[in-house]
Amino acid sequence: MKKKNITLCAVNSKYIHSCPAVYYLKAGLEKVLPEFKAIIIESSVNNTPEHILYEIFNSKPDIIGFSVYIWNVSVIAKLCKSIKAVNPDIKIILGGPEVSYGIEHTDFKNEDYDLIVSGEGENAFPAAVSIICGEEPTVDVKTDGKVISSPNIQILDDTPFIYNEENIISFKNRIIYYETSRGCPFSCAYCLSSVCGNVRFLSLERVFSDIDFFIRHNVEQVKFVDRTFNCNPKRAFEIWKYIINNAHKSRTNFHFEIGADLLTKEQLELLKSAPAGKIQLEIGIQSTCEQSLKESCRYAPNEKIFKNVISLCEESNINLHTDLIAGLPYESYERFQQSFNDVYKLKSHQLQLGFLKLLSGAPLNEIKEKHSYVFTAYPPYEILKNKYISYEENQLLKEVEDALEKIYNSNRFVLTLNELEKHFDTPFDLFRKIADFLKEKGLLFCGVSTKKLYDVLNEFSQNSGMNLSALLLEDFYLSENSEVVPDSLKHLTGLSKFTRPASSKILHEMDLAKEKKIFVKFIGTCALVIDYASRNPVNGRFNLICKKEVDFGE
Numbered sequence: 325m326k327k328k329n330i331t332l333c334a335v336n337s338k339y340i341h342s343c344p345a346v347y348y349l350k351a352g353l354e355k356v357l358p359e360f361k362a363i364i365i366e367s368s369v370n371n372t373p374e375h376i377l378y379e380i381f382n383s384k385p386d387i388i389g390f391s392v393y394i395w396n397v398s399v400i401a402k403l404c405k406s407i408k409a410v411n412p413d414i415k416i417i418l419g420g421p422e423v424s425y426g427i428e429h430t431d432f433k434n435e436d437y438d439l440i441v442s443g444e445g446e447n448a449f450p451a452a453v454s455i456i457c458g459e460e461p462t463v464d465v466k467t468d469g470k471v472i473s474s475p476n477i478q479i480l481d482d483t484p485f486i487y488n489e490e491n492i493i494s495f496k497n498r499i500i501y502y503e504t505s506r507g508c509p510f511s512c513a514y515c516l517s518s519v520c521g522n523v524r525f526l527s528l529e530r531v532f533s534d535i536d537f538f539i540r541h542n543v544e545q546v547k548f549v550d551r552t553f554n555c556n557p558k559r560a561f562e563i564w565k566y567i568i569n570n571a572h573k574s575r576t577n578f579h580f581e582i583g584a585d586l587l588t589k590e591q592l593e594l595l596k597s598a599p600a601g602k603i604q605l606e607i608g609i610q611s612t613c614e615q616s617l618k619e620s621c622r623y624a625p626n627e628k629i630f631k632n633v634i635s636l637c638e639e640s641n642i643n644l645h646t647d648l649i650a651g652l653p654y655e656s657y658e659r660f661q662q663s664f665n666d667v668y669k670l671k672s673h674q675l676q677l678g679f680l681k682l683l684s685g686a687p688l689n690e691i692k693e694k695h696s697y698v699f700t701a702y703p704p705y706e707i708l709k710n711k712y713i714s715y716e717e718n719q720l721l722k723e724v725e726d727a728l729e730k731i732y733n734s735n736r737f738v739l740t741l742n743e744l745e746k747h748f749d750t751p752f753d754l755f756r757k758i759a760d761f762l763k764e765k766g767l768l769f770c771g772v773s774t775k776k777l778y779d780v781l782n783e784f785s786q787n788s789g790m791n792l793s794a795l796l797l798e799d800f801y802l803s804e805n806s807e808v809v810p811d812s813l814k815h816l817t818g819l820s821k822f823t824r825p826a827s828s829k830i831l832h833e834m835d836l837a838k839e840k841k842i843f844v845k846f847i848g849t850c851a852l853v854i855d856y857a858s859r860n861p862v863n864g865r866f867n868l869i870c871k872k873e874v875d876f877g878e
Contacts, residue, residue, distance in 0.1 A: 328457060330362040331385035333403075335376065335396040339368050344501045344549075345391040345420065345445070347486035352446030355484070356462060357453060362389075369395060373402050380407065385414060387456060389441075389449060392420035394683065394704045401431035408436060415456045419445045421516055422703075425685025429705070440471045443520070444506075446483060447474040480506065480526045485534050492541050500538065500546050504531050504563070508551040510583075513620045513688040514649070514680055517551040525559065532566050539574045545604075546578050553580040557588050564594055564603065572599045577643075577861075579604040584629040592632060596639045601861020604643040607633060612666040613659050616652040621687065626666075633670045643862050644672040650721045651680035651707035653695045657717035661752040664724075668751040673863055674733045677725040679718075680707040720759075724752070726768050727759040730777060735863050736803040737781060739795045747790060758784060778810035794847050801845045802865045805856045818846040822876040826851065830872070842869070849874050 332350055334343030343366060350362040363383045367376045380388065380403070388407065390400045404416055419441035422430065427440070438456060441448045451461035452472050465474045477483060487500070504526045508517035526534075538546050554560035560582075567578055584607045587595075595603065609629060610622060617623045636642055646667050650660055668675060682688055682699040692699075696711040709715040731737055732755070741754075748754040761784045762768045772780070778796055785792040797813045809817055817823070827844035830851055831837045841857035853869040860867065 326457060327359055328386040328453070329384055330360055330387045330389065330453065331380060331383045332362050332364050332389045332391075333376070333380060333400075334364070334366045334391050335399050335403075336366060336368045337393075337395040339370070340498050341368070342366065342495060342498050342501060343391055344486055344503070346389070347491075348483065349389060349391075349419075349445050349449045351484035351486060353450045353453065356447070356450035360453065369399055373399060373406070377403060377406055381410070387415045387417065387453060389417045389419065392418055392422040394422055394681070397422045397430050397703050401436065404432065404436040415439075417441060417449065417452050417456075419449065422684065425516075429684050434470075438470070442471050442473040444474065444476050446477060448472050476506070476520070476522075476524070478524055480504075480524050481530050483526075485530075485537070487534075487537060492537075492543070495543065497544070500543055501549050502534065502538075502546050503549045505550045505553075505555075509555050510552060511621045511687065513622070513691065514652075514683065514686055515551070516683055516686055519685055519687075523555060525556065528559065528562055531563055535563075535566060535570070538576055539571050542574050543576050546576060548578065548580045551581065552583050552586070554582045554586050554591070557586060557591065561588070561591050561594060564591070564598070567602065568594065568598045571602060577601060577604055579606065581606045581608065583607075583624065584609075584632045585624045587632045592635055595636060595642060598641055600641040601643065602641075604645070605636070606645040606647065607672070608647040609663075609667050610647060610649045611652050611655055611660075612663045613652070613655045616655040616659075619653040619691070630666075630670060633672065637671060640862060643674075645674040645676055646670060646672040647676045647678060649678050649680055650725075651710060651713060651718065653691065653710070654712060656712045657714075657720070660713070660721065661750070664752045665750045673735060675728060676733070677721070677728055679722070679725075681705050682707075720756070723759040723763060723768055724755050727755045727762055730762070730772060731755070731758060731781065734774075734777075734803075735865065736774070736777070737796070737799050738863075738865070739799050739802075740781060740785070740792050743792055743795055744785065744788075744790070747788065757788070761787070774804065775808070775810045779812040782810070782812045794850075797847050798852065801847075801852055801854055802868060805866065816847050818848065818876075826874050826876060830874075834869075836869075846874070849876065 330353065332346040334346045336343055346364050350364060353360055353362055365379050365383060367379065392400050407414055407416065416437040417439045418437050423440050424442040439452045441452055447463040448465055451463050451465040451474065454461045463474060465472055505523055507520050507523040509523050582605055611617055612626050633644065633646065636644060648663060648667055655663065682692065682705045698708045699705045700708060707718060709718055732741065744754055745751060748757065759768065765780060767780065778800055782793055782796050793813055793816055797816050800810060800813065823846045830844050830853065834853065836842050842853065842855050845852045845854060851872050851874045855867040855869055859865065
């Protein structure tokens, strides 16, 4: 077979993200067709199409493989049109979830590509290359016009470990994605995982070996992409146990998406023993409306979920994310507020408010007419309205999402929010009012500096009849290692001619004067002794050693 130059291109949603798919394709190609070597180009949607196009042509490709997702489908469609316009002899192979179930919803035209790989690509991609080169594939594949697919890999240990000594350096300061299983035992209407075949697992021996590699290279975060990591409780227990026993000296954080209702008593006890910040859990609650969950084929006992989340929160050693989805069937604007309030009270470290999306191939397509869904005609195909929630109400939730992301999910305003919550009927009411205030100030849906947010929240609390400046300044001291205090809080810091000698006295009395990272901060006559040596690995805040009142005298 005549050798061809092959480029695999990933267009990620952010620089910190990576695309394991192109690495699997490269390994699969070079295993089946060892005479071929593939070049990987990773870019992001934040780069211009012209810049990405330059990188692609600079690799001098004969064949290009694109991994297509909901966040990059529009960009890749533009790239394909440009590539074919410049050189129609270049062959383009598309793959990924956004093209595996049809392209009618996309901007791709028949002339924009040569083949589509549907489903898992380790075997189908090399077959597609062989077909383009005029050769018979050496693996079992099915073809349907320009679509090619191969049976799912049943023994996952046959897939390569895509990270190695050479490429791990390129993942510095980026999230590493890692899978130990494929498929999902559940059938959520809005998700594609259930249509990806039966659940298949890597052997524990292989997983342990891979984890050892991450620990040895002290990578910052490994995000397990298993859709429900703990669907096999015994297996999940063994992997968590291995991490806890072996990763305690590394900086690596391991992120898992789990079903909290599946957690066993033994797992809870094990997780509570994990070193702080070593394990991060994402828990998809989505709604507390039983009718909505049932219609979405998502039903899970919320009582058990809440009990287990509260149990984990009490230990304060695991970073917890909880997820909600707005726009599910039967959930009105008013009913969603209840779901928000129910989940907010769990006090997870992040509450992620997402919006229902219509994914091509997902079971939701079968019931969208029943519930009068209207989605955007462009990616990410997000809900605009349905029978139960109007477009205007949906936009109100968008505003709350922005306020939640700026104020709650930053973990900067913990003390202030705890006090603010006491003065509003519900958490949703509080964030609805914060959103209104941000909107009034022209600060919704745009970047706002951290210090500006302290000033904004200070003004908001004063307008609501409260003076929370002292709490805000304490939040600032515990979140920011900075000498520059937000403008609206500077009056509370005191005069240096009084605070400096008082600070020195306190540190000497506590035998901390030689500690370079421990400082005394003042809020009026209250002194806070804070350790700035490192942040709490769970909540990202600095450690408050003590608080004491100070008499500055005359």
